[in-house]
Amino acid sequence: MARHPWLLVCLLWPLLTHGAPLPQVEQLMREFTTTLRQRELTTQFADMTAFFGDRLDASAGTKTFSDKTGNCRLPWFDWMMRHPVESVGFADEYTRALHAAAGRNTGAPSGVVTLATPKLDDRVPRTQLPPRPLVAVSDPGLRELIRTITLVHQLHTQALAPLTPTEREELIATLYPQTTGNAQAPRFADPTGGRRVCDLLEKLDRLPLLQAAEALAHLSDARSLRQLRRTAARYARGNAPVAIKTPAGMVMFGGAGADTYHLDEHPDICAVIDIDGDDTYIEGSVSTDRPVLVILDLGGNDRYEGQTPGIQGAAILGASLLVDTAGDDVYRAGNVAQGSALAGVGLLLDQAGHDQYFGDKRVQGQAVCGLGVLLDRAGDDKYRAALLGQGVGGPLGFGLLDDGSGNDHYYAGGKYPDNYDDTPGYNGWSQGVGVGPRGTANGGIGVLLDGGGDDIYEADYFSHGGGYWFALGFARDFGGDDQRLGSTRTAWDGRERTEKRFLRYGNSFGVHYAAGYLFDDAGNDHYFTDFAGTGFTWDVGITALIDSDGDDRYEAGSGVCACFNAGLMLLLDRRGNDTYVSGNAGLAADKSDYHPQDARSYNFTFLLDLQGQDSYPAEIRNNAETVRGWAGGLVIDR
Numbered sequence: 001m002a003r004h005p006w007l008l009v010c011l012l013w014p015l016l017t018h019g020a021p022l023p024q025v026e027q028l029m030r031e032f033t034t035t036l037r038q039r040e041l042t043t044q045f046a047d048m049t050a051f052f053g054d055r056l057d058a059s060a061g062t063k064t065f066s067d068k069t070g071n072c073r074l075p076w077f078d079w080m081m082r083h084p085v086e087s088v089g090f091a092d093e094y095t096r097a098l099h100a101a102a103g104r105n106t107g108a109p110s111g112v113v114t115l116a117t118p119k120l121d122d123r124v125p126r127t128q129l130p131p132r133p134l135v136a137v138s139d140p141g142l143r144e145l146i147r148t149i150t151l152v153h154q155l156h157t158q159a160l161a162p163l164t165p166t167e168r169e170e171l172i173a174t175l176y177p178q179t180t181g182n183a184q185a186p187r188f189a190d191p192t193g194g195r196r197v198c199d200l201l202e203k204l205d206r207l208p209l210l211q212a213a214e215a216l217a218h219l220s221d222a223r224s225l226r227q228l229r230r231t232a233a234r235y236a237r238g239n240a241p242v243a244i245k246t247p248a249g250m251v252m253f254g255g256a257g258a259d260t261y262h263l264d265e266h267p268d269i270c271a272v273i274d275i276d277g278d279d280t281y282i283e284g285s286v287s288t289d290r291p292v293l294v295i296l297d298l299g300g301n302d303r304y305e306g307q308t309p310g311i312q313g314a315a316i317l318g319a320s321l322l323v324d325t326a327g328d329d330v331y332r333a334g335n336v337a338q339g340s341a342l343a344g345v346g347l348l349l350d351q352a353g354h355d356q357y358f359g360d361k362r363v364q365g366q367a368v369c370g371l372g373v374l375l376d377r378a379g380d381d382k383y384r385a386a387l388l389g390q391g392v393g394g395p396l397g398f399g400l401l402d403d404g405s406g407n408d409h410y411y412a413g414g415k416y417p418d419n420y421d422d423t424p425g426y427n428g429w430s431q432g433v434g435v436g437p438r439g440t441a442n443g444g445i446g447v448l449l450d451g452g453g454d455d456i457y458e459a460d461y462f463s464h465g466g467g468y469w470f471a472l473g474f475a476r477d478f479g480g481d482d483q484r485l486g487s488t489r490t491a492w493d494g495r496e497r498t499e500k501r502f503l504r505y506g507n508s509f510g511v512h513y514a515a516g517y518l519f520d521d522a523g524n525d526h527y528f529t530d531f532a533g534t535g536f537t538w539d540v541g542i543t544a545l546i547d548s549d550g551d552d553r554y555e556a557g558s559g560v561c562a563c564f565n566a567g568l569m570l571l572l573d574r575r576g577n578d579t580y581v582s583g584n585a586g587l588a589a590d591k592s593d594y595h596p597q598d599a600r601s602y603n604f605t606f607l608l609d610l611q612g613q614d615s616y617p618a619e620i621r622n623n624a625e626t627v628r629g630w631a632g633g634l635v636i637d638r
Contacts, residue, residue, distance in 0.1 A: 413460025434471025443471025
């Protein structure tokens, strides 16, 4: 830690401003540590932690072993993996802080950006946002808009500045096809080309990208929106939208009518502000051709349609903001959309209404090298993605989907066949998942948060609160009777599935040098995975599943708090009459097949159920302590 004093600031700042972990999380951490001491396992756990650190050191920077590399590694990931027990407390506090910021009546995106950016770049806490350029425009709202867009343009240029002209053209040509052209997630289209893309991404100056996110986020603050509404009312007259030429580009103002904006037919448009009406927005791609776009729709039941990558609050090598303040809205897109970014910033804020989001790959809060954020404040919403959606962080990326309230339905998968020959199903890689392209680069940070309501989660392979390949994933539901149903029930297009329903790796997992965390704060909840899930680690992994209240059901054909090939799995159920269905419940394997050469590669599993009349497999008894596998696997029921 002494080598990275800035990392201590990044980690402790949220704690200092938002408080310590919840009492039940502190109890889990304390009881696990006490149990290790009482059972004389402290040395073995310290050995496992040291083994984690050695493996991270052996692949750090330019070092490699096997297919493990250090490129695109995030310092926060490194710290979490080196502190397995403490990481659970940080995961609890950080997800609460993010959700609190997202739920603020004013400044929600700004608060989220403030919390997210230190996890991606250590310089952010010490750096002031550059001053916005002066603009000779009398209207205060228009002046603020132009100054912000001009600043974001400048920051975008600074971010690309470390690349030579040849490298810039190469990245423009290869970024999208390499990261998104392969349906066999998480690998890139080809290892050599993918590694080259990641090398170029590491060369970018990411600080200006993150500063661009902060600058754009301020336009969604309540004060800015009120001011811009007055500006739009001044300029928008008559039935047709009005275009104003500004130093930053063309700004469109729409009135109360039902307007249609064909955004890609006018690539010089940098902003649209529409006061009201049931409007339609067609395409609106953000890339190096149009590196900045702001859309503020202040009323009406609106439709956002398109298939071009980088639309609907998304960007490829650019920065985009979409704010919709009211109405039941529909968002339909293909790839890289709806709060998504590739080497850029994508922010989408929907403040009200029963909304529907449809997308294919890398959508709904996803990022590679940058920030992708989707905030939906209220309403019974539906999210549908096929692959890499709903809170996904790829290399150098932070992806967040936060839904404030309502009975919501999350669907991810149902289209692309899975990577395994021995089991059926589809790929998902969604819903609060950090993903690294194996053998090419480390992954990022993926977060899915839901504030309340009776929610339904459907997802296919590698989904919901998990990490894969040097990455971190977080999922949290703050209230309601939630159903984590396992694999998707229909195909992505609504037709009958062609693959048998099967979920492999779901509901809290850490796989291949990664960590995943799943929290549920209230309600009678159901967790289901067919194989290797519902609290499962595999090959240098950390995972925690914490349910604070309710009569819950945990199911997995192989899993429910199980650990194999070096790792830590913690499951806490604080209260309720719970049911555990798995032959491996609470199991810690007695050896590591993947690391037989190192005696320190232990497995530790700790299932703690504090209250209620619970149902377990026959080998486990109520009101007792049961060892599962070896001494490092323990079920404690009280």
